[in-house]
Amino acid sequence: MINYENYFTASIDRLKKEGRYRVFNELERKAGSFPLAKSHITGRDVTVWCSNDYLGMGQHPKVTTAMAEAIGRVGAGAGGTRNISGNHHHMVMLEETLAELHHKEAALVMTSGYVTNEASLSTLGSMLPDCIIYSDEFNHASMIHGIKNSKCEKHVFRHNDLEHLESLLQASDPARPKLIAFESVYSMDGDISPIKDICDLADKYNAITYLDEVHAVGMYGDHGAGVAEREGLMDRVTVIQGTLGKAYGVMGGYITGSHALIDMVRSYAPGFIFTTSLPPALTAGANASIRHLMQCDEERERQRYNVKVLNDMLKKAGIPVMPTMSHILPVLVADAVLCKKASDMLLNQFDIYVQPINFPTVPRGTERLRLTPTPCHTHEMMFELTRALVWVFERLGIKPDMSVLKKAA
Numbered sequence: 001m002i003n004y005e006n007y008f009t010a011s012i013d014r015l016k017k018e019g020r021y022r023v024f025n026e027l028e029r030k031a032g033s034f035p036l037a038k039s040h041i042t043g044r045d046v047t048v049w050c051s052n053d054y055l056g057m058g059q060h061p062k063v064t065t066a067m068a069e070a071i072g073r074v075g076a077g078a079g080g081t082r083n084i085s086g087n088h089h090h091m092v093m094l095e096e097t098l099a100e101l102h103h104k105e106a107a108l109v110m111t112s113g114y115v116t117n118e119a120s121l122s123t124l125g126s127m128l129p130d131c132i133i134y135s136d137e138f139n140h141a142s143m144i145h146g147i148k149n150s151k152c153e154k155h156v157f158r159h160n161d162l163e164h165l166e167s168l169l170q171a172s173d174p175a176r177p178k179l180i181a182f183e184s185v186y187s188m189d190g191d192i193s194p195i196k197d198i199c200d201l202a203d204k205y206n207a208i209t210y211l212d213e214v215h216a217v218g219m220y221g222d223h224g225a226g227v228a229e230r231e232g233l234m235d236r237v238t239v240i241q242g243t244l245g246k247a248y249g250v251m252g253g254y255i256t257g258s259h260a261l262i263d264m265v266r267s268y269a270p271g272f273i274f275t276t277s278l279p280p281a282l283t284a285g286a287n288a289s290i291r292h293l294m295q296c297d298e299e300r301e302r303q304r305y306n307v308k309v310l311n312d313m314l315k316k317a318g319i320p321v322m323p324t325m326s327h328i329l330p331v332l333v334a335d336a337v338l339c340k341k342a343s344d345m346l347l348n349q350f351d352i353y354v355q356p357i358n359f360p361t362v363p364r365g366t367e368r369l370r371l372t373p374t375p376c377h378t379h380e381m382m383f384e385l386t387r388a389l390v391w392v393f394e395r396l397g398i399k400p401d402m403s404v405l406k407k408a409a
């Protein structure tokens with residue numbers, strides 16, 4: 001007979017042996033002093049270098065005030081699902097803002113970006129008769145699960161490889177519905193997809209497109225609507241998906257698209273229907289954050305400047321920063337155990353917090369430290385980070401070969 005406890009322990013031991021057992025830091029973020037946070041592991045203040053609160057909007061007074069005000073006025077929770085008493089005024093206003101932001105007819109907010117991808121892709125794929133889904137090989141786990149749950153025929157195309165995508169589209173029955181699912185900014189490598197070319201292929205083969213702009217909303221384009229805005233392509237993409245939890249600094253996820261498409265997902269997606277609505281405070285905070293970033297470039301500009309400064313500093317110091325097209329600076333370690341060790345050393349000896357990124361988030365052998373400079377990081381912090389990385393990489397003998405990246409891809 002199976003010994004359940006032994007089985008649980010053995011599965012964890014396997015991860016530990018490989019050096020990819022996940023240990024969570026325990027932080028208390030300091031509103032007003034971001035990116036500083038108190039670590040309850042070390043007991044000291046640390047500088048956070050791996051936050052997805054890319055613009056520090058989680059502490060922006062407009063956001064925190066809107067949230068506090070909403071709680072004071074309407075209380076804590078939404079009180080129900082969207083259908084049964086939980087469809088509140090703040091939520092409706094947020095969806096109007098999102099539709100306006102992406103120049104779409106409608107938007108639908110869900111619990112998180114993950115839930116949005118899972119619920120939307122599984123519903124789109126299962127509603128469209130005999131649909132085929134084409135999915136970039138580096139797509140996020142939430143898209144992969146949504147596609148899996150749609151039970152559609154699925155083809156994975158090599159990362160950002162237009163020729164491979166076209167060959168797959170060409171080989172399929174022209175009469176069948178098709179959906180191409182991809183991201184704009186790929187957050188573990190920092191590269192950006194050829195949105196225009198993918199939309200051209202979609203037109204040629206009568207496919208619809210589903211673009212995850214989770215790492216781009218708030219960050220790119222004159223109003224922070226993402227890479228599709230920056231490139232003037234928002235009207236070419238069928239569905240734009242985003243999160244309210246990264247650059248917008250709060251929580252939640254959404255899709256935007258045509259009235260009919262959004263209404264179909266609203267009406268059929270279990271992951272949207274059978275769960276409590278996000279509370280008014282979160283939606284009010286997200287709305288304030290989006291509105292601010294629609295009319296103000298200041299955070300984006302300072303952030304871009306800091307990314308450039310840190311990238312230059314690290315390269316000059318000989319730190320193996322991977323080539324990036326975005327705000328994400330991945331530093332290659334190429335070994336799971338060393339990656340974890342480097343992260344521990346940075347935390348314990350330098351009060352610098354960078355989480356190690358290991359398999360399955362990235363392919364084995366391409367383990368890395370992923371740095372996300374925000375507008376709130378100072379020159380002093382960047383200098384300290386560079387100095388610490390040089391010390392740690394020397395001590396641990398980390399000298400990765402960048403060609404592992406090509407092999408992995």
Ligand SMILES: *Cc1c(COP(=O)(O)O)cnc(C)c1O
Binds near residue numbers: 244
């Ligand atoms: C983080 C992430 C999501 C999920 O968004 P959450 O709001 O954190 O659930 C979806 N897609 C990508 C590419 C992501 O990195």
